[in-house]
Amino acid sequence: MKSQIIIIGGGASALMLASLLPKNSVTLLESNAKLGAKILVSGGGKCNITNVKMGTEYYLGDADFVAPSLKVFNEKSLLKWLERQRLEPMLRKETQYFCKDSAKELLDIFTKESKKQNIVLQEKVVSVSKRDDIFYVKTQKKTYTARIVVVASGGLSFPKLGASDIGYEIAKSFGHSIVKTAPALVGFTVQKEQFFFKELSGVSTEVCIRVGEHECKGALLFAHKGLSGPAVLDASLYWEKGKIEIDFLPDFSWKSIRDSKKKLSSLLPLPKRMSKAFLVQLELEDKPYNTLTKEELDRLDTLSYYLFAPAGTFGYGKAEVTKGGVSTVEVDAYTMMSKKDDRLYFLGEVLDVTGRLGGYNFQWAFSSAYSCAQSIKREKNENKIK
Ligand SMILES: Cc1cc2nc3c(=O)[nH]c(=O)nc-3n(C[C@H](O)[C@H](O)[C@H](O)COP(=O)(O)OP(=O)(O)OC[C@H]3O[C@@H](n4cnc5c(N)ncnc54)[C@H](O)[C@@H]3O)c2cc1C
Missing domain, CATH: 3.50.50.60 (FAD/NAD(P)-binding domain)
Incomplete structure (x- = not known):
């Protein structure tokens, strides 16, 4: 024909x-x-x-x-x-x-x-x-x-x-x-400073990722090769190079845990394995919130604006x-x-x-x-x- x-x-x-x-x-x-x-x-x-x-x-x-x-x-x-x-x-x-x-x-x-x-x-x-x-x-x-x-x-x-x-x-x-x-709608690979993400492979949490003026909300998945999950895929659309900012505690208020005597890893609304890994990275002891110094509180606060530069994408x-x-x-x-x-x-x-x-x-x-x-x-x- x-x-x-x-x-x-x-x-x-x-x-x-x-x-x-x-x-x-x-x-x-x-x-x-x-x-x-x-x-x-x-x-x-x-x-x-x-x-x-x-x-x-x-x-x-x-x-x-x-x-x-x-x-x-x-x-x-x-x-x-x-x-x-x-x-x-x-x-x-x-x-x-x-x-x-x-x-x-x-x-x-x-x-x-x-x-x-x-x-x-x-x-x-x-x-x-x-x-x-x-x-x-x-x-x-x-x-x-x-x-x-x-x-x-x-x-x-x-x-x-x-x-x-x-x-x-x-x-x-x-x-x-x-x-x-x-490549877009794709996961991010990470640099040396974020290699500890790989130990969290399989862990998923709700986040808000900021890339320039764009905000991408949804699940983030720690993967063997780096970061994946819907929020990360969306963020990859806007990322070219340089840093992105992740809010790991998008709907969380510190006030709600201020007076608790429980340890941070039990208080943070994150998978426990993840809380523990991030506390180690931030060089913070796993102790009650109200025992943290001002400087330690500032460090803990970076969980709401965790800045890092992806190495690239999964391709x-x-x-x-x-x-x-x-x-x-x-x-x-x-x-x-x-x-x-x-x-x-x-x-x-x-x-x-x-x-x-x-x-x-x-x-x-x-x-x-x-x-x-x-x-x-x-x-x-x-x-x-x-
Ligand atoms: C894993 C995955 C999941 C996705 N999930 C979604 C989703 O849920 N929702 C959504 O909106 N989008 C999704 N997408 C994106 C979506 O599939 C594409 O944006 C869409 O298919 C694009 O349509 P298209 O016709 O432009 O191209 P394609 O669907 O890619 O079609 C192009 C076709 O051209 C053929 N072709 C290429 N070169 C030649 C050649 N030289 N000669 C002859 N034929 C050729 C290819 O074999 C292919 O069949 C997903 C993509 C992938 C990879």
């Missing part, structure tokens, strides 16, 4: 676009042997699809670029679309929508929907060029031609699930600039997303079409738009796909594409 539209990638944004476009209009090229590999592993296997709290403030990137797509296809539109496909996500953790039992519920919808298109698996794209209004999409096996090319090949995170830099390479070959990429192998990417300055915010070349589109994570933890990245993949679908349908209706 010869299609006018080629989509590069078979992940969340590509599958939504293929579902929204007319039957037999698309050839989708995916390097993996299966579609939607990331959907299946996402959200702990249940896929955090979207969030009740939606807005540009949950995204890193240009708010003016993100806004139009979120406006035409927001979380409510997405939920309605899913409802029409007989999927009713479950609200968990107050604001996050997940599949009820497994992420396969969402992937099954896309697999069914995409049957109306020409899906080619194990087809790795290596380059795209254009001559006389025709795109030539070269794969490891052959060359496809098309009138429209949509780059939905994602970022660099999780190479074992098919991630590649092809989207950036295609963008560059059409004159686009790439905003420096880095692309463990990062849920890639921040940076194809610069949104050169892409139209209403259609996702390249401003450098007509009928070349970029969707989802390959763009310089990154959401916080909580379903924001899938929402972006689906919202940007919707904007693109509307644009392609308009072009077709206006008979610009034969």
